[in-house]
Amino acid sequence: YGAIGVASATRQPLDYFAAGRRVPAIIAGLALAITALGGTGLVSLTGAFFVSGFDALAITIGGLAGFVLMAILLAPFLRKFGAYSVPTFLGRRFESRLIRLVSALLLAVPMLLLIVAELKIVSAIGSWLTSTPQPLLIVIFSGIALVTVVLGGMRGLSWSNAAQAITVLFAFLVPAAMVAVIVTKLPIPQLSYGPIVRSLLKQESALSLPSVAAQPFAFSLPDAGFATIAKPFATPFGAIGPAAFVITMVIVMTGLAAAPWLLPRVSTTPGVHETRKSLGWATFVFGVLVLTMTSVAAFLRAPLMEFVLASKPGQLPDWITVLQTYGLVEIQADTTRMTLGSIAFARDGVFLALPIATGLPSAFVYLAAASAIAAALASIGAAAVALGNVISEDIINGFSWEPRSDTVRLTLARTMLAVGLGGGMVLALALPADPLKLLLWAITITGATAFPTLVLSIWWKRINGFGALAGMLAGFTIATVAISASAVGLIGVADIVAAGVALPVGTIAALLVSALTPAPSRHALELVRDIRVPGGQILYDREMQRLRLKQRRSAT
Numbered sequence: 001y002g003a004i005g006v007a008s009a010t011r012q013p014l015d016y017f018a019a020g021r022r023v024p025a026i027i028a029g030l031a032l033a034i035t036a037l038g039g040t041g042l043v044s045l046t047g048a049f050f051v052s053g054f055d056a057l058a059i060t061i062g063g064l065a066g067f068v069l070m071a072i073l074l075a076p077f078l079r080k081f082g083a084y085s086v087p088t089f090l091g092r093r094f095e096s097r098l099i100r101l102v103s104a105l106l107l108a109v110p111m112l113l114l115i116v117a118e119l120k121i122v123s124a125i126g127s128w129l130t131s132t133p134q135p136l137l138i139v140i141f142s143g144i145a146l147v148t149v150v151l152g153g154m155r156g157l158s159w160s161n162a163a164q165a166i167t168v169l170f171a172f173l174v175p176a177a178m179v180a181v182i183v184t185k186l187p188i189p190q191l192s193y194g195p196i197v198r199s200l201l202k203q204e205s206a207l208s209l210p211s212v213a214a215q216p217f218a219f220s221l222p223d224a225g226f227a228t229i230a231k232p233f234a235t236p237f238g239a240i241g242p243a244a245f246v247i248t249m250v251i252v253m254t255g256l257a258a259a260p261w262l263l264p265r266v267s268t269t270p271g272v273h274e275t276r277k278s279l280g281w282a283t284f285v286f287g288v289l290v291l292t293m294t295s296v297a298a299f300l301r302a303p304l305m306e307f308v309l310a311s312k313p314g315q316l317p318d319w320i321t322v323l324q325t326y327g328l329v330e331i332q333a334d335t336t337r338m339t340l341g342s343i344a345f346a347r348d349g350v351f352l353a354l355p356i357a358t359g360l361p362s363a364f365v366y367l368a369a370a371s372a373i374a375a376a377l378a379s380i381g382a383a384a385v386a387l388g389n390v391i392s393e394d395i396i397n398g399f400s401w402e403p404r405s406d407t408v409r410l411t412l413a414r415t416m417l418a419v420g421l422g423g424g425m426v427l428a429l430a431l432p433a434d435p436l437k438l439l440l441w442a443i444t445i446t447g448a449t450a451f452p453t454l455v456l457s458i459w460w461k462r463i464n465g466f467g468a469l470a471g472m473l474a475g476f477t478i479a480t481v482a483i484s485a486s487a488v489g490l491i492g493v494a495d496i497v498a499a500g501v502a503l504p505v506g507t508i509a510a511l512l513v514s515a516l517t518p519a520p521s522r523h524a525l526e527l528v529r530d531i532r533v534p535g536g537q538i539l540y541d542r543e544m545q546r547l548r549l550k551q552r553r554s555a556t
Contacts, residue, residue, distance in 0.1 A: 001148050001377060004160045008152030013406050014541075016153035016413065017084040017389060019268040021538075023158045028269050029281025031161035031378070034168050035265075036063060036256055036282070037289055038114075039121045039376025042172065044224075044436035047347030049297035051222040051229055052239035059440075060290040062252025064283060069257035071279035075266040077458045077531045079275040082267055082538035084154075085386065086260040086450060087394040092540070093457045094465040095524060097399050102469060104394035106449050106476045107260045108420075110442035111387040114261060115380055115424030116431060117438035122376035123428075124348060124435075125369050128327070135429055142425040145380040150414050157385050158268055164374040169285070171371035175355045175364040176292050179299050182358055190291035193298045197234055200298065203305035204232045207340065211235045216243040219494035224434040226330045226344035233301055247500040254503060255443030258451040261379075261386040272534040293351075300354045308338055319357045328353045348435075384424070388417025403547055440496050441483055448475035448502035452510050460514075461528050467514025475506025 010016050023031075041063075048056040083089040086107060091100025123137035130137075149157045180189035183196065212231045214220070218241040231238035237245065256262065269275045307317055316324075316331075320343070323329040328349035332342050345353065351372070355364040392413040403409065453471045456463040479502035486495035530539055 001160045001163055001374075002144060004163055005148035005150075005152055005156035008156035008159050010152055010155050011406070011410065013409055015155045016410055017393075018082070018264075019153075019155040019158045021082075021268060022270055023268040025269060025274040025277035026281050027158065027162045028265055028274070028278035030165035030169075030285055031158060031382075032067070032262060032265055032278065032282035033285035033289070034161065034165040034375055034378045035382040036067075036259070036262060037286060037375060038118055038379030038439070039125070039372045039374075040117045040379075040435045040439045042168070042289070042293070042375045043121055043125065043348045043351055043372050044439075046293040046296050047227075047345070047350040048221045048436070049294050050300055050345065050350045051227045051347060052220075053231060053233040053297075054236055054294075055231075055239040055245070056221060057294075058240050058245045058248040059252050060293075062249040063256055064287055064290070065249065065253040066256030067279055067283040067286060069253055070263070071276060071283075073455050074257060074263065074458065075275050075279055076272045076534065078263055079266045079269065079272050080531050080534060080536075080539065082540035084264060084267065084540075085389050085393055086258075086263055086454070087390055087398070088540075090453065090457065090468065091394070091398070092543075093524065093527060094468050095521065096465040096469075097401075099465055099469055099472075100394050101398040103450070103453075103472055104390045104398060106472055107446065108387060108390055108395075109476075109480075110259075110446045110449075111261055111383045111390070112420070112424050112427060113438050113442035113445070114383045115387070115421065116428045116433070117435040117442065118376045118380045118383070119424060119428040120433070120435040120438070121348065122373055122380070125372045125376075128349070128352070129366070129369055138425060138428050141377070141380070142421055145377055145384060146418060146421055148377070149381045149385050150417055153385055153389075153410075153413065153417075154264070154268060157381050158265075160381065161378045164378040165285075167374040168289075168371045168378075171367040171374070172289065172351075173292055175360065175368050176296055176299070178360055178364060179354055179358045180295070183299060183302070189295035189299065190288060193295040196298045196302050200233050200301055200305060203302075203309060206309060207305070209340065212238040214238055214241040214244075216241040217247075217493055217497050219244045219248065219497050221436070222347045224347060224436070226332075226346055228332070228342075228344045229301070229304075229340045233298065244494065244497045247497050251444050251447055251496060251500055251503065252440075253447075254451040255445075255447030257447075258449075258454050259443070259446055260390065260450065261383040264386055264389070265382075296351055296354050300350060300357055303357050304340075304343070308340055308343075319359070322356055323353050326352075326356070328356075380421075380424075384417055384421040387420035387424075388413055391416035391420055401547065402551065403544060437495070444483065444496055444499045444502075445476060445479045448479035448499065448506050450475075451503065452507040456507075456510055456514075458528065458531060461525055462519065463510060463514045464517055464520045464524075466517040467510040467512075470513040471506045471510025474509040475502045478502035478505050 087104035123134040126137040184192040186192040482498040
């Protein structure tokens, strides 16, 4: 990956910030899917499916719906505008340097959280593989990510992400397919694990596994560490209540659709049509990976249920013993007969445990680990490039519409990329947080802050700068306060559920303030009209050309 990034080095701003706008739709789609899921989603959500069953679908359904929302409401129009970052688009759309600066500062927070989450998960997997201390691995993987993207920017990111996506698809799907062949005789785990689920229902009934009914707003997916199975696999609303399930889906859907580390990727495709196709590919690949994650969880539950049902006093099967040796399983009680409550699995080790439990060679375990590392590096690179561009383009240069020289612009972008990634590395070393929780916080803050303003900026011409600013500040403030209050125990509602109120409040604030303040200018209305027309010249490129000509005339 580093070699691809170094080979993609460029001195052209268009290549650095938008990969020359020539990334094929399928490559952009692969990168979007792998970046959105990341190592945290691939690893932690697989464990969540294993422990909590289909309740974890609240997150993955929201992710799939997020790509649909992005494809319909946002991506084609942002591609027509052609800005390199979300704050740049908002600043130009509302003709406000203040909005550009404020949105950049607000959206930098979730990008930092994402970098921290991915560094946490990739260092944990690397430490399991090599027994190297996690702090050292955080530094090492930060350096690898920096080498991969610092010289080529979005160009290096696009092509290294393509290699990482191929690695994830091969290394994650092949072990699952081999297990499916062993268990079902079919190498398609996404479609063949239905009979396994039906047998699980019978085994769970024989074990008298209770069907827990969660409270409407309950949200209790397993935390990092070891967890025991407490509910049937296919029974809904045992770990997440019905209301919390819907709130989680909406939060993930809006947060992913407006993600500032994903949306700039749409500007790398050759045109609006290719952008739509790339979102189609992203949805397909994301869906395949989600189905594979659920199949991995089901295939690992099956031998566990068989063991517990046939358990003999004082005897452990070889695969449980091996998993215990590798630190992926804990036997929590010394009992004469094993129960589900006495066997705890590491949530972030479930995807590694399946090849071991089914007797596959260790090479398949290493393949699974390689998929998680590749996905995490893809997500770290995307967030670092987006964060560096936001700092350099929208914060440092945010008070001027005039572009700097190519050399200064690229040097500043590369420097700020290193600074942003370094900040994420320092936070990852200092914060003892759960990667899945950090990922959900990042998505929640993004949806509450950016989604209402982005959608309204395209689909409601009456919104003005005052409304946009009010909507972003209200959404960000409420989301962060709700998450913080839940984290320290001031409120009894889960953080992501409590922060769900930020999305409607931010939307209402944007609507009300816009309606009570002066209408936007004629130029802003014409800009919206141009954005809605798929064909024609890219608006941002046209503006940059005009400003360059103006600078040359002034110089002469």
